[in-house]
């Protein structure tokens with residue numbers, strides 16, 4: 001989604017803004033722009049499409065801004081108004097003295113726009129953001145104080161926002177504020193940075209202040225002042241950012257996605273450190289703040305998530321119900337929030353999110369919290385808004401994930417669910433000791449098995465080439481790997497734009513089988529275990545309709561050779577742990593097909609890494 005960068009100091013600001021915006025590119029965007037102040041004049045440059053287009057525009061105007069050392073920049077993911085130059089941020093007021101960048105959505109923008117038009121504001125864009133530019137400009141005209149103007153304007157704004165504002169009449173100053181959207185200030189030596197996410201500034205400083213909702217920060221070259229919504233000055237809580245700049249490098253891989261797929265074995269190892277000592281010892285999960293008594297008496301869990309995290313949640317449901325005998329509901333956050341759900345103080349609500357900022361999930365979590373539920377958050381961003389809502393927080397520690405298509409964060413979420421389910425089962429005494437011991441022991445062996453698979457990735461690359469020109473793709477599975485089929489299909493859709501769908505194989509005959517013919521690839525996730533024979537029969541049914549059958553399997557069954565035109569072999573693993581192994585080849589198939597088709601693997605069209613609008 002949108003990204004914000006701001007800078008005030010001594011360095012050439014345009015370079016810092018463009019560099020910072022590049023680091024936020026992974027979030028997904030369709031236009032970009034910067035505003036810089038130079039010799040008491042604001043200069044604004046914008047472009048449609050990628051940042052390279054903006055850089056070309058900047059090249060043509062270098063002489064205008066080369067001495068500028070303060071400014072704000074933005075990448076926009078269009079919500080209100082098409083992704084055009086006019087609608088790109090920064091936006092200005094009528095006199096052009098004020099420039100603003102904004103992440104989020106102003107919900108009452110229509111009412112505000114009507115009111116401002118009556119006051120004489122002339123709107124040039126279709127965006128919600130422009131209303132804020134005019135509103136702050138009017139408040140500035142009354143107060144002649146940018147901080148005060150922002151403070152007054154935000155009282156009239158409804159919705160979610162991170163805002164960064166500069167004004168030509170103010171001595172060099174950036175004012176920024178936020179509500180329900182992330183924003184942080186990086187602190188350097190005689191310089192400050194503002195950003196909507198860490199990667200934009202980590203190269204320059206590791207010291208930062210995370211703004212809380214409704215706080216306003218005023219930055220000059222040598223000073224930072226933080227105030228609340230009433231103008232009361234606040235103490236600065238300076239944190240050290242736990243990121244390394246190296247995490248943002250491709251490390252020799254062609255794409256971040258491929259790098260992140262290869263990081264999965266180490267991600268799993270890191271998560272298990274300190275949690276499983278030996279397979280005979282209990283799981284250590286101090287992050288869970290529920291008492292043993294509460295855990296023993298829990299009779300309902302709800303898991304809320306979106307997209308890939310939703311698929312991890314579905315596997316979470318399967319294993320929690322299997323290991324603990326507790327009923328679990330899983331729901332897409334966007335559905336949960338707009339119905340009369342029956343969450344209460346006796347329900348444990350688990351929110352799952354890579355980014356920890358997904359608006360739908362954040363809203364759902366807040367609703368559940370208001371009803372008194374214990375909120376357990378599983379996220380890759382312990383510094384996120386969702387993490388701040390948590391009563392219990394399980395950080396999945398996958399490291400920053402740059403590719404829009406989630407891979408290592410998914411596997412990390414799965415492993416976190418396994419730990420949680422085993423931890424609860426141990427407390428409840430709901431699973432045989434021998435089963436628990438074998439699960440723990442086998443879980444620790446999975447990283448090595450994934451490495452083994454990755455060392456033979458050529459077989460998957462060849463498979464991808466064979467099917468790359470298909471228009472449609474079907475994934476089938478049963479039981480614990482049904483969500484794996486959904487996730488495999490989502491990966492392919494996201495980055496190759498092939499129409500891919502996952503089905504529970506038993507459902508094929510209830511409709512989807514009508515689509516099968518000799519042009520349709522059907523990939524069957526055929527892992528040994530309780531549903532193996534049933535899935536084999538479903539695969540036979542598909543084969544009988546001439547579908548191009550592919551197996552992803554850990555079985556050495558000879559008869560598979562007659563049934564499938566391509567067999568992807570994966571290392572042997574017990575059924576209950578098989579989703580962690582089975583997803584890796586599916587990530588690779590999606591990757592190699594998209595790469596073969598020449599798609600923008602890391603930044604697929606229309607998608608954003610962190611979806612901060614409902």
Ligand code: AGP
Pocket residue numbers: 306307308309352353354355356357358361404405406407494607608609610611
């Ligand atoms: C994953 O590949 C997708 N980009 C998307 O479905 C994502 O999982 C979804 O938007 C939820 O994001 P979150 O995990 O950050 O909440």
